[in-house]
Amino acid sequence: MKHTLSVLVQDESGVLSRISGLFARRGFNIDSLAVGPAEKQGISRITMIVRGDNRTIEQLIKQLYKLINILDVQNVTDLPCIERELILFKVFISHNSRSYLLELSSIFRAKVVDISFESLTLEVTGDPGKIFAIQQLLSQYRILQIARTGKIALVRESNVNTELLKKTLNYQDLSFCNKD
Known part of the structure; x- marks a missing residue:
């Protein structure tokens, strides 16, 4: 573990x-x-x-x-924590993939920090799950370089466990949809 x-x-x-x-x-x-x-x-x-x-x-x-x-x-x-990582992706882009990659960066609230005719560099910050998700989607393209920080974390003083809260809200949302 x-x-x-x-x-x-x-x-x-x-x-x-x-x-x-x-x-x-x-x-x-x-x-x-x-x-x-x-x-x-x-x-x-x-x-x-x-x-x-x-x-x-x-x-x-x-x-x-x-x-x-x-x-x-x-x-x-x-412990309930706030966790963040930073990752930079340099991805090869073609004319066909440029708009999709820009849309993907918008969805993940990634910053485009450099763009050229052949590559796009994205800066993504967030929890490890978000980093994993965008990395999975970008793996369909030719990733030229990756630089990644280590995880940083601070304990939440509010004691709110957001991971547990996400699971609970998703469950409640689904049960709400099933009620007719």
């Missing part, structure tokens, strides 16, 4: 190296990694996606706390 860890660290050189070293020594691969400044000066937030069962991840979190410069580690996998 994939787990999303949010780690607050003191912004000092070598912190990321120590974390990646810990993972490497224990045979873990980091599927996704995003690092940036946090809400306080001198503090960075690292969001990482790691595979493992619950027990293994708990042990990994304990090991992270033993490293210097680690302030907080939170497994946000099962």
Whole structure:
């Protein structure tokens, strides 16, 4: 199972190296990694996606706390979160595909950040499901290049689980349609 860890660290050189070293020594691969400044000066937030069962991840979190410069580690996998990724697609376009690709970008609220006679570059931000969906549709075309950030996440203070809400609303919408 994939787990999303949010780690607050003191912004000092070598912190990321120590974390990646810990993972490497224990045979873990980091599927996704995003690092940036946090809400306080001198503090960075690292969001990482790691595979493992619950027990293994708990042990990994304990090991992270033993490293210097680690302030907080939170497994946000099962918490209501706001999750975002950014991906850039450079797609080969022909005269026939140009209008479809522009329409597709509109549907997904993607930004056209570059266009030429032979290619279209789209910037897409959103939750991992949205990124996956547009990538599936674009795979029908010749993708020239892809650049993708790691996932970032913040816990929702409202405690509203939007994934659960989506499922509930879709179910209610369907049951509403079936009533005559």
